[in-house]
Amino acid sequence: MLSIKNLTVSIENKQILKGLNLEINKGEVHAIMGPNGTGKSTLANIIAGKNIYTIEEGTIDYMGKNLMEMEVDERANEGIFLSFQYPVEIPGVSMVNFMRTAINEQRQYHGKDPLSAAEFLQKMEEKKKLVEIHSKLTNRSVNEGFSGGEKKKNEIFQMAMLEPALAILDETDSGLDIDALRVVANGVNKLRNENNAFIVITHYQRLLDYIIPDFVHVLFEGKIVKSGGKELALELEQKGYEWLNQPSK
Amino acid sequence: MGKENQQEEILQHVTQNEYKYGFVTDVEMEIAPVGLNEDTVRYISTKKNEPEWLLAFRLNAFRKWETMKMPTWAHLDIPPIDYQAISYYAAPKNLPKYSSLEEVDPELLKTFDKLGISLEEQKRLAGVAVDAVFDSVSVKTTFQETLKKHGIIFCSFSDAVQEYPDLVQKYMGSVVPPHDNFFAALNSAVFSDGSFCYIPRGVRCPIELSTYFRINTANTGQFERTLIVADEESYVSYMEGCTAPQRDENQLHAAIVEIIVMKDAEVKYSTVQNWYPGNKEGNGGIYNFVTKRGICKGNNAKLSWTQVETGSAKTWKYPSCILLGDNTIGEFYSVAVTNNYQQADTGSKMIHLGKNTKSTIISKGISAGHSDNSYRGLVKMVKKAANARNYSQCDSLLLGDKCGAHTFPYIKTENQTSMVEHEATTSKISEDQLFYCNQRGISTESAIGLIVNGYAKEVLNKLPMEFAIEAQKLLSISLEGSVG
Numbered sequence: 212m213l214s215i216k217n218l219t220v221s222i223e224n225k226q227i228l229k230g231l232n233l234e235i236n237k238g239e240v241h242a243i244m245g246p247n248g249t250g251k252s253t254l255a256n257i258i259a260g261k262n263i264y265t266i267e268e269g270t271i272d273y274m275g276k277n278l279m280e281m282e283v284d285e286r287a288n289e290g291i292f293l294s295f296q297y298p299v300e301i302p303g304v305s306m307v308n309f310m311r312t313a314i315n316e317q318r319q320y321h322g323k324d325p326l327s328a329a330e331f332l333q334k335m336e337e338k339k340k341l342v343e344i345h346s347k348l349t350n351r352s353v354n355e356g357f358s359g360g361e362k363k364k365n366e367i368f369q370m371a372m373l374e375p376a377l378a379i380l381d382e383t384d385s386g387l388d389i390d391a392l393r394v395v396a397n398g399v400n401k402l403r404n405e406n407n408a409f410i411v412i413t414h415y416q417r418l419l420d421y422i423i424p425d426f427v428h429v430l431f432e433g434k435i436v437k438s439g440g441k442e443l444a445l446e447l448e449q450k451g452y453e454w455l456n457q458p459s460k
Numbered sequence: 461m462g463k464e465n466q467q468e469e470i471l472q473h474v475t476q477n478e479y480k481y482g483f484v485t486d487v488e489m490e491i492a493p494v495g496l497n498e499d500t501v502r503y504i505s506t507k508k509n510e511p512e513w514l515l516a517f518r519l520n521a522f523r524k525w526e527t528m529k530m531p532t533w534a535h536l537d538i539p540p541i542d543y544q545a546i547s548y549y550a551a552p553k554n555l556p557k558y559s560s561l562e563e564v565d566p567e568l569l570k571t572f573d574k575l576g577i578s579l580e581e582q583k584r585l586a587g588v589a590v591d592a593v594f595d596s597v598s599v600k601t602t603f604q605e606t607l608k609k610h611g612i613i614f615c616s617f618s619d620a621v622q623e624y625p626d627l628v629q630k631y632m633g634s635v636v637p638p639h640d641n642f643f644a645a646l647n648s649a650v651f652s653d654g655s656f657c658y659i660p661r662g663v664r665c666p667i668e669l670s671t672y673f674r675i676n677t678a679n680t681g682q683f684e685r686t687l688i689v690a691d692e693e694s695y696v697s698y699m700e701g702c703t704a705p706q707r708d709e710n711q712l713h714a715a716i717v718e719i720i721v722m723k724d725a726e727v728k729y730s731t732v733q734n735w736y737p738g739n740k741e742g743n744g745g746i747y748n749f750v751t752k753r754g755i756c757k758g759n760n761a762k763l764s765w766t767q768v769e770t771g772s773a774k775t776w777k778y779p780s781c782i783l784l785g786d787n788t789i790g791e792f793y794s795v796a797v798t799n800n801y802q803q804a805d806t807g808s809k810m811i812h813l814g815k816n817t818k819s820t821i822i823s824k825g826i827s828a829g830h831s832d833n834s835y836r837g838l839v840k841m842v843k844k845a846a847n848a849r850n851y852s853q854c855d856s857l858l859l860g861d862k863c864g865a866h867t868f869p870y871i872k873t874e875n876q877t878s879m880v881e882h883e884a885t886t887s888k889i890s891e892d893q894l895f896y897c898n899q900r901g902i903s904t905e906s907a908i909g910l911i912v913n914g915y916a917k918e919v920l921n922k923l924p925m926e927f928a929i930e931a932q933k934l935l936s937i938s939l940e941g942s943v944g
Contacts, residue, residue, distance in 0.1 A: 259899050283898035293899050299892045303914025312910060313900040320901065352914065369900065 212237050212408055213258070213377060218269035220250075220257060227253045229433035230269070235377070238405040242419055242444060243412045245430035246452045251412045252296060254430070255381040258410075259293040260286050273377070288320035290376030294366040294383050301353035306365070309353045310335065310372055317373065338371040342398040360391035367398040374402075379410040384418040396421030416448040495544045498522060501649050504549050508618055508652075511625055521638035521648030528642045534805035535834040535866055536774050538747070546712060548650040548683070606667065612696075613658040614669055617685050620656035627658060631689050635718040635753050635782070643714040643749040643776075647683045651716070654685035659694040659725075668924050670699040684715040690725040692758060697728040699927050711736075713772075715750045723758025723785065728766070730923050732931050734938075735771035742801025742830070745773025752779035756788035756814075764791040765808065766922045768931040770938040773802055778836065780809035783817035783845075790819040795916040795931075797938050798831030798863070807837035807868075812848040812878070817841075821852040824916050827863035828939060834866040841878040848878040856886040857915050859908070859939070909936035 213235040220228040227250045235241055245251055257264060258271065260283035271278040278286065301309065314334075315325040326334065335349060344364055354362050363383050370378050383395055399422050403409060411422055419427070419441065427443040428435045431452065437443065493500070501522050505515040530541070607614050613624060620628050638648035659665055690696055700717075713735070721727050729752075738745025748771075754763040765779040781790025792808035810819035819839065827833040833856065841848040856865035867884050889911050897907035913920065913932050920928050 259895075261895055283895065284901050284903050287899050287901035295896065295899075299890065299896045301893055301896070301911060301914060303917040304910050309897075309900070309902075309910065312906060313897075313902050316903060316906060317901045373900065 212274055214270075214272040216270045216272075218254075218257070218271065219267040220253060220264050220269075221267055222253075222264050226267075227264075227433055228257075231430075231434055233428070233435060235408050235410065237376070237408050239426065240399075240403060240409040240411060240422065240424045242422075242424035242427045242441075243410060243430050243435075244414070244416075244427060244444065244447055247414075249430050250433045251430050252381055255293055255296075255379045255410070255412055258286075258377075258379060259283065259291060284316070285320075287373075288317050292370050292373055292375030292378040294363070294370060294378065294380040296381040296383075296385065298354045298357075298362045298366055300355045300357075302355050304353050306349040306351060306353055307335070310349075310369065313369075314372060335372065338368060341401055342368050342371050343394050344368045359386040360388060363387055364391060364394055364398075367395050371398060371402055375407065377408050377410070378402075379412065381412050382414065383411075384413050384415065392418065393421060416444045419444045494547045496522075496546070496548060496650065500548050504650055504652065507549060508621070510621060513629060514621060517633065517638065518649050518651075521645050522650075524639040525642065525645035525649055528639075528645055530642050531776075534776050534836070535832065535868070536776060536803045536805050537832075538774055541712060541747070543646075549652055607665075610663050610666065611660040612663060612665055613656065615656055617651070617654040617656050617687065620687075624656070624658070627689065628656065628687065631718070631720055632685075632687055633718075635720060635755050636716050636751050641751060644716055644751045647685060647714045647716045647751070651683040651685040654687075654715070656686075657688045657696065657698065659690045659696045661691040661722075662693045663691075664694065665696040668697045668699055668927075682711070682713050682715075684713075686715070686717040688717075688719045688727060688729070688754075690719075690721045690727045690761075692722045693724045694722070695726045697924055698730070699924060700729070700731045700733075711745075712747045713749065715752075717750070717752040717754075717779075719754030719763060721754060721756045721758070721761040721763050721788075724760045725758070726762040726764075727754065728764045728924075729754070729779070730927055731765075731767040731769075732923075732927060732934060733767065733769045733771050733775075734934055736773075737771050737802045737938075738773040738800065740800050740829075742773070745802070746771065747774045747776075748772035749774075749776040752777065753782065753809075754780070754790075755782040756785050756790065756817075758788075759785040759814070760787045761785050762789040762791075764789075764793070764922070766791075766793040766919065767795070767806075768916075768919070768923070768934065769794070769796040769804060769806060770934050772804070775802075775804035775806050777804075777806045778809055778838075780811065781819060782811045782813065783819065783848075784813045785817075786814040787816045787818075788814055789817070792819075792821045792823070793919040793922045794823045795826065795919045795935070796824070796833060796835075797826045797912075797935060798828070798833040799938055800829040800831060802829075802831045804832070805834045805836055807835045807854075809838040810840070810850055812839075812841040812845040812850070815844070815846045815848075817845055817848045819848075819850045821850070821854070822918055823852075823854045824919055825854070825856045825865050826859070826912055826915070826935075826939070827856065827865050828859035830862045832864040832866070834868060836868040836870075838870040839872070839880055841873040841875060841880070843874045846875060846877045848873075848875075850878075850880045852880075852882045854882075854884045855915070856884075857912070858886065858888045908939055912936070912939055 215231060215233040218228050218231040243251055311331050318325055348361060348365055354365060357365060384392055399409060411424060424441050427439055427441060429437040498519060501518045505518055636644050638645055657669060688698060719727055719729060735746035735748060756763050763781050769775060779792060783790050790810050796804050796806050798804050807823060808821050821837055823835045825833040825835055835854045837852060839850045854867050858865055865886055869882055871880050873880060893911060894904060894907050898904060912935055916935060920931055923931055
């Protein structure tokens with residue numbers, strides 16, 4: 212589904228990713244861990260198409276297409292979803308209106324008719340139940356005045372609505388209390404199936420108690436320095452990131 | 461590199477779309493000789509078969525106008541206007557009064573269809589009585605029967621002069637006197653037609669009243685005049701909408717709207733203005749120099765102005781409320797969009813004369829391209845206006861970095877018990893907001909439309925339902941590029 216080869220990326224002449232490789236197949240959940248400032252969010256932003264980086268080297272292939280040649284909205288309509296670490300507020304734009312626009316633009320992209328108001332509302336009710344979101348959130352403006360936890364839940368709700376092929380969760384667990392964490396994890400678990408894939412970016416092993424990954428990668432100084440199964444997360448938790456200094460050299 | 465340039469490119473692209481309503485209707489016109497002198501004024505008055513007092517009113521205004529100079533205090537860059545190069549009267553020739561739509565010139569109907577405001581559609585969908593002003597002479601009036609039942613008068617200004625001369629004479633010029641300002645004097649001298657509305661005592665007008673203005677003949681200034689009188693305990697919601705076909709020459713528009721609100725009465729006046737703003741290089745477009753003012757004459761009267769301004773090359777417009785009665789309320793809600801090389805200097809005046817008077821000003825400016833958008837407002841509370849209150853909020857939204865937004869608030873209070881609050885913000889559509897929308901599959905054009913409509917929501921919510929939808933579309937059309 213996603214194949215990243217030798218990805219080298221810089222911003223303002225500072226290299227952040229230095230020859231990163233990653234293969235993701237459908238049905239898989241990949242966790243990417245690593246200390247602050249190692250390029251985890253950069254990787255998420257690059258896949259989503261944020262245009263503030265210079266790609267020096269490398270390729271990203273997504274379902275047989277060159278991802279680098281696609282616009283941000285095109286990538287989204289081809290099934291890439293980013294759950295933002297810091298979702299922005301859009302004052303005055305209701306969640307309902309925002310989501311309806313997003314869904315219908317996606318449908319238009321795939322040559323489908325827009326959803327009627329009734330169909331849309333029904334879909335929204337379903338998904339709200341699925342991710343345990345209270346109706347009040349969707350009546351408000353996009354992220355406006357939402358607490359940290361509400362913003363993250365709202366990201367998961369949008370993911371449920373848009374049904375992406377590849378979802379990237381950028382530190383969705385940061386700043387969440389245990390209940391919100393459970394809601395987020397449950398949402399992901401209910402949505403994962405053999406046709407989609409997830410990249411879960413996190414600092415802590417904690418989230419991975421709820422979302423069991425198929426693979427764990429350690430991103431350190433712009434490279435994936437270690438990959439393994441879910442037990443790697445536990446090992447990291449015990450030993451900290453310090454021990455990576457040795458194998459990486 | 462990269463990001464900023466691209467952002468700039470996208471913004472440029474989406475903010476530079478052509479005016480979609482630029483077309484000219486092919487109808488034979490009768491046009492006054494070019495130029496302005498006493499003979500022109502007499503010509504117009506004679507054409508319209510006006511009574512002596514009205515000719516005197518016009519001539520008095522003309523003589524005042526001759527001594528006045530065009531105001532230059534606005535934050536507008538207006539090239540000199542040759543008032544002698546304009547024709548001051550145009551009427552479609554041989555125009556009978558129609559009793560049904562079938563009798564109307566199909567060319568005219570087509571024009572309305574292109575604008576999406578066909579009378580038929582309006583009649584069917586909205587239940588709106590439409591007094592369509594095609595250039596200067598009223599073409600079609602509907603729903604007269606319904607209105608008549610309630611004793612409501614809603615007709616063209618010319619008809620009102622013929623049929624209700626006493627009412628017109630009593631109120632015309634009582635809120636905006638002929639010598640009020642340069643453009644008001646000009647209008648008072650040469651006004652061609654417009655609308656007149658009278659709501660009798662205790663009557664709640666059951667339908668939204670609406671007028672569509674349209675400028676059509678090249679080189680013809682249009683000088684509309686609207687007079688609305690709401691008698692005691694009455695209510696009316698009045699909607700005015702404008703579009704104009706594309707022209708290379710600048711067209712001057714200097715209208716007057718006067719509103720009189722009696723004791724315990726309420727008037728809501730809503731405008732969606734979409735006149736040709738000129739092309740991307742800033743050539744052509746309408747000059748919109750309008751004097752709109754209402755008076756809350758009796759106690760507990762309420763007047764509310766709501767405007768969505770997307771058109772015109774230059775806008776000079778300050779819908780105002782004179783709060784004369786005690787406990788009267790004045791409101792002004794405005795969204796003004798400027799794009800390309802448009803310039804707008806608009807805002808409101810709230811003059812508090814009575815006790816416990818209240819006013820609210822919510823102004824939302826949106827600037828894009830190379831445009832300049834200014835809010836100018838006056839809040840005045842005289843000594844007698846004990847416990848007067850005003851709340852003003854002036855927000856500016858900038859798209860791109862070549863446009864300008866300015867705020868000129870004037871506050872004068874002459875008593876200790878009044879309270880004035882003023883808030884102002886300036887913001888930009890952030891790249892993070894656009895990226896967020898894009899990441900959800902929403903194109904940049906749609907995203908800007910969403911964000912702008914969200915920003916203007918507070919004002920759009922004040923519009924009557926069917927008008928709000930039109931206004932939302934207009935906001936998107938004014939700022940978006942080609943779809944798909």
